[in-house]
Amino acid sequence: MSSDRLNGDTRDSPTDSRVARQRPLYSESQVIMTTVKAVIPFVLTYGLFITFHGTSSPGGGFQGGALIASVVLMIAFAFGIESTRAWLSNTLVVVLATLGVAIFAGIALVPMLLGENFLDYTAYYPLLGDTLGLKKYEFVKYGMEAVEIGGIAFIVAGVLMGLFFALAAGMTPTSETNTVGDGIGDNANADTDDTGEVSDATDAGVSDDTIDDSDTDDATDAGVSDDTIDDSDTDDATDAGATDDATDGGDRQ
Amino acid sequence: MSDAVLPLLIALPLLAAIFPPLLGLRFDQTGWPVAMATALLVAVLAGRLAWAVSPGSGGPRRFVHELAGYPAPYGIELVGDGLSAILALLIGVVAVAVLVYARTTGPDSDAFYSGLLLLTGGLLGMTLTGDLFNLFVFLEIVGLVSYALIASSDDPRAAYGALKYLFLGTAGASFYLIGVGYAFVATGTLNMRDMAAELAALGYSDPLVQASFGFILIGFMLKIAIFPLHTWQPDAYTYAPDTVSAFISALVSTTAAYALIRIAYDVFTVQFFAANPLITDAVLLVASVSIVVGSLLALLQTELKRIFAYSSVAQFGMILAAIALQSETALFGAVIHLVGHGLMKATLFMGAGVLASAYGAHTVADYAGLAKRAPITGGMMAIAGLALVGIPPSVGTLGKWFIALGAVEEGSLGVAAVIFVSTLLTLTYIGRLLETLYFNQPAATDDDPGVTDSVDDVDDGASMVADGGDSSTATGIDDIAPVATERVVVVVVLALSTVALFGAAGLFAELLDPVFGRFFQ
Amino acid sequence: MTDFLGVVTTRHAYALFVLVSAIGLYMMIANENLVKKIIGLNMFQTGIFLFFVTSAYRIGGAAPIVEHGAGPYVSPLPQVIVLTAIVVGISLTAVGLALTIRLYSAYGTLRADALREVIGDE
Secondary structure: OOHHHHOOOOOOHHHHHHHHOOOOOOOOOHHHHHHHHHHHHHHHHHHHHHHHOOOOOOOOHHHHHHHHHHHHHHHHHHHOHHHHHHHHOHHHHHHHHHHHHHHHHHHHHHHHHOOOOOOOHHHHHHHHHHHHOOOOOHHHHHHHHHHHHHHHHHHHHHHHHHHHHHHHOOOOOOOOOOOOOOOOOOHHHHOOOOHHHHHHHHHHHHOOOOOOOOOOOOHHHHHHOOHHHHHHHHHHHHHHOOOOOOOOOHHHO | OHHHHHHHHHHHHHHHOOHHHHHHOOOOOOHHHHHHHHHHHHHHHHHHHHHHHOHHHOOOOOEEEEHHHOOOOOOOEEEEOHHHHHHHHHHHHHHHHHHHHHOOOOOOOHHHHHHHHHHHHHHHHHHHEOEHHHHHHHHHHHHHHHHHHHOOOOOHHHHHHHHHHHHHHHHHHHHHHHHHHHHHHHHOOOEHHHHHHHHHHHOOOOHHHHHHHHHHHHHHHHHHOOOOOOOHHHHHHHHOOHHHHHHHHHHHHHHHHHHHHHHHHHHOOHHHHHHOHHHHHHHHHHHHHHHHHHHHHHHHOOEHHHHHHHHHHHHHHHHHHHHHOOOHHHHHHHHHHHHHHHHHHHHHHHHHHHHHHHHOOOEOHHHOOHHHHOHHHHHHHHHHHHHHHOOOOOHHHHHHHHHHHHHHHOOOHHHHHHHHHHHHHHHHHHHHHHHHHHOOOOOOOOOOOOHHHHHHHHHOHHHHHOOOOOOOOOOOOOOOOOOOHHHHHHHHHHHHHHHHHHHHHHHHHHHHHHHHHHHOO | OOOHHHHHHHOHHHHHHHHHHHHHHHHHHHOOEHHHHHHHHHHHHHHHHHHHHHHHOOOOOEOOOHHHOOOOEOOHHHHHHHHHHHHHHHHHHHHHHHHHHHHHHHHOOOEHHHHHHHHHHO
């Protein structure tokens, strides 16, 4: 990463930026904190509602997942990005995104094991029709719901959360400068906090906002570094379900 | 039940892409084993598919898998015929080769391997789909992951190359989407087979149909990097890490060209081109210009990866010309050239990567006398370079020969002349490279650890971990860093394969016969 | 082009699609700021989505869910296409912005012409 500094870097970034930028992202605003504290449960419920209602009203996995991610974003804006990141733990974000893909792929591939086509929900009927008390065609509806809720919403929420923390944490990929550099991130926080741990996590995390080959091997790296890659998972999930992941799949019934 | 292979080929790499980061939470170094296992599995499945569509297996020559059981045109189809199987096999083989190469090179993060797997899945999706919008989605997946992979280098210029590619590539995919939108408005269906019938019923002089093809063509020209829409390619290929350059140059434009062939011949059939001679002539003209300009620009470059990038512009110009020629021979040559070019470019980029890691050689001048110190790698690059020129026996010869033959058969002597000129130009810059490799005296500072590159080499820490046995030098004293044997082995295998495929025209013909029969009826 | 006014009043959505896409494309090409280029990219794609959604519309059509009405339904397929394309567009914007941030941190500028000079010189 030191090569960054070799290449025509026109500014002495860390100190300049901290002097030049008087506009930190995190502000101790009582209004925001209180509002967020009051509003979050409702936003989360609304996000879940939109996710669950995807097959019979506008909505679905993607929209609901975005709303759920926005809950975390609001918390980050109100209470500080670094503390939210510490609270959220990268494991959750990574597991959320990968679990979503795994569930989607699982639901899609099991019909192939049963001899039917890929994503053929009606193949579950002989297996689960009696236990769940559903008719054959109803499996299409519930299969789609399962894919939307357990697959797409998870993936989108995980990816958006991870992406936000990667992008918001600033830009400097160097680990030796020990700052968050001239990022839009928390200049106010990062250097006053436990710099060793925080900027380490930040740097390692930030260094992979695209996929860099950072040689850190802590979980932050592996986790956060995945966002821009896993966002293509969204496409994959959206696509691999043919166009069936559509929310108003009216013509499928 | 061979049509079950089709969704598996696509779904497995995409599913496997979650394991490097997931396992990376607990364990170390999980990326490469997962990626390698998946790539091997994909290569085996692709081989199975190729065998299943070949006449030797006695089964149907074309497999169709309907997703979710919905029949076309209501559902999305996955189609595997001879043409798709060839491309799928190429993707599998190159993926395995690049992964063997990548173990000791290049970025080593879980995200990188995850990205490679996603890219493989996306490419296979593009190859095997039978639905126009599904093609768009996979096209975008491939593009997205390419942008991220190209930027995965320490060099910030890689981010610049990736961003440039992002703007141009997305514009291309969006133009393709507009084209699909026009076609959808005209016919009401998105399935390729169905749309061919509907477009025929609509008539090929309908401006909506013509406009649709125009947009689709421009979109693909941006993705394939045909002059004048090629400007992203040199920067992206040059600044990307060597592993990524090899993978992307071999496969991404190739699959986009395959998609263009599929759409031009399966959806807008040869009758469309017959009814629109203006479009055919325009495409021929642009392709010819691309061939000449690509070779000329390659001549002017000094940095090796840039030379190869511009040479790609010329080669794909040739393939576009072959598509526009509407000749079965030329199309046969185009498909062979797609495969051959993929292997040749992979060899060249990987070889350049080996020499860059070992000697810090980035420009042609740096290569002075390198053949003495790296006889094997130098030799393999010479073989691949000569194959690129088209000197027999090599797969490059086959491809160019059939394309030129098709041009002459169709009476387009101009295209044949252009191909000849481009061969001469290619001979010039490859010849210059070989001369520098073999006959020039190395610069006085033999053991000067090229300052600008020591950073890369130190960061290229993987090559420091290389196991013993550096077969790429005679003395080993003057190296910057030892290079793992397996990297050289991969280069050797790929280079030899370009020579071996010279005798494979019959195999290609077998697989492609029913496909071309349908295209050219 | 004989009935320009007729086209603009009855097919205004298509005219708008051309306008929005063209403006987005122009922003991508002519504006030197990287973030504005990304905004232009988004506008370009939004224009395309407008085209798809317009092509789906039927006058007097109901939402394509069987309980909502018995009349003609608007076509659901282009809506699904647009949904997927929106997701794709978001991912592209995310990758583009991440790359822009990286470039900014390395070179300290968001201007494409400055970057072209600096990188072209190396």
